[in-house]
Amino acid sequence: MSGDRLSYKWDSTLETVDNAEQTANRVASESGFAEDEVMQISMAVREATVNAVLHGNAYDPEKKVELEFERTDQDLVITIRDQGKGLDEKKIPDPLAPENLLKTSGRGIFLIRSFMDDVKISTTQTGTEVKLIKHVHGETAGGKEASQ
Amino acid sequence: MNLKINTRQVDGVNIVDCNGRITLGEGSVVLRDQIKDLLAKGQKKILLNLGDVNYIDSSGIGELVSAYTTVRNQGGELKLLNLTKKVHDLLQITKLYTVFDVKDDEATAIKAFR
Numbered sequence: 001m002s003g004d005r006l007s008y009k010w011d012s013t014l015e016t017v018d019n020a021e022q023t024a025n026r027v028a029s030e031s032g033f034a035e036d037e038v039m040q041i042s043m044a045v046r047e048a049t050v051n052a053v054l055h056g057n058a059y060d061p062e063k064k065v066e067l068e069f070e071r072t073d074q075d076l077v078i079t080i081r082d083q084g085k086g087l088d089e090k091k092i093p094d095p096l097a098p099e100n101l102l103k104t105s106g107r108g109i110f111l112i113r114s115f116m117d118d119v120k121i122s123t124t125q126t127g128t129e130v131k132l133i134k135h136v137h138g139e140t141a142g143g144k145e146a147s148q
Numbered sequence: 149m150n151l152k153i154n155t156r157q158v159d160g161v162n163i164v165d166c167n168g169r170i171t172l173g174e175g176s177v178v179l180r181d182q183i184k185d186l187l188a189k190g191q192k193k194i195l196l197n198l199g200d201v202n203y204i205d206s207s208g209i210g211e212l213v214s215a216y217t218t219v220r221n222q223g224g225e226l227k228l229l230n231l232t233k234k235v236h237d238l239l240q241i242t243k244l245y246t247v248f249d250v251k252d253d254e255a256t257a258i259k260a261f262r
Binding site: 014017043046047054095101102103104107108110114 | 171172173205206207209210211213214216217234238241242243244247
């Protein structure tokens with residue numbers, strides 16, 4: 001899908017989470033990423049969509065989740081937007097800190113950052129935008145931490 | 149594929165064979181209910197066989213942590229068996245691999261319960 005852009009606007013449901021993951025899997029495969037990278041990309045998209053549906057839009061049927069997939073020569077760029085109150089990343093505890101290891105939540109953003117080459121999170125008055133970037137021919141292709 | 153669970157008992161250890169995905173929603177609930185059910189019956193030696201779990205997300209990881217702490221808080225033991233590479237890698241990068249008692253052989257795992 002080089003040079004192409006795919007856009008979706010979905011309801012704030014668990015079905016959207018599965019749809020986002022499956023679409024990311026398909027787009028990443030078609031973009032030529034290796035199997036491990038496809039899994040990492042689709043999981044990062046799943047986690048970001050979970051955040052949008054649960055924490056951003058809080059399952060509100062009036063609020064939508066937008067996804068965009070764009071393949072450039074260098075990157076696959078996936079943007080996930082919600083219409084929630086915003087995400088303050090500084091308030092998310094470090095899931096690797098000893099005191100947080102046994103917490104049952106709070107690992108989503110960490111996994112996203114582990115699996116993607118670059119992640120940009122911005123909050124506006126209309127919600128949160130998460131931009132996930134995976135280099136097509138980057139040195140870090142294949143994941144930064146997953147292979148350690 | 150959603151999570152399917154089958155439980156069997158060997159030498160007093162409850163082996164929970166998991167097959168499918170442990171993810172937000174049904175997969176996590178199925179596992180949670182199974183652990184709750186075993187504990188309600190007084191069964192506190194639990195071996196989670198994850199050999200056929202091909203996918204787990206952060207909610208699923210949270211569910212494993214919840215199962216581990218719930219069983220431990222009731223004086224029981226929960227161990228993990230037969231991790232797939234994907235699950236193994238996830239537990240490594242989240243630093244949970246050393247928290248869980250992970251086994252790759254069922255007989256050895258059963259003997260390891262006190």
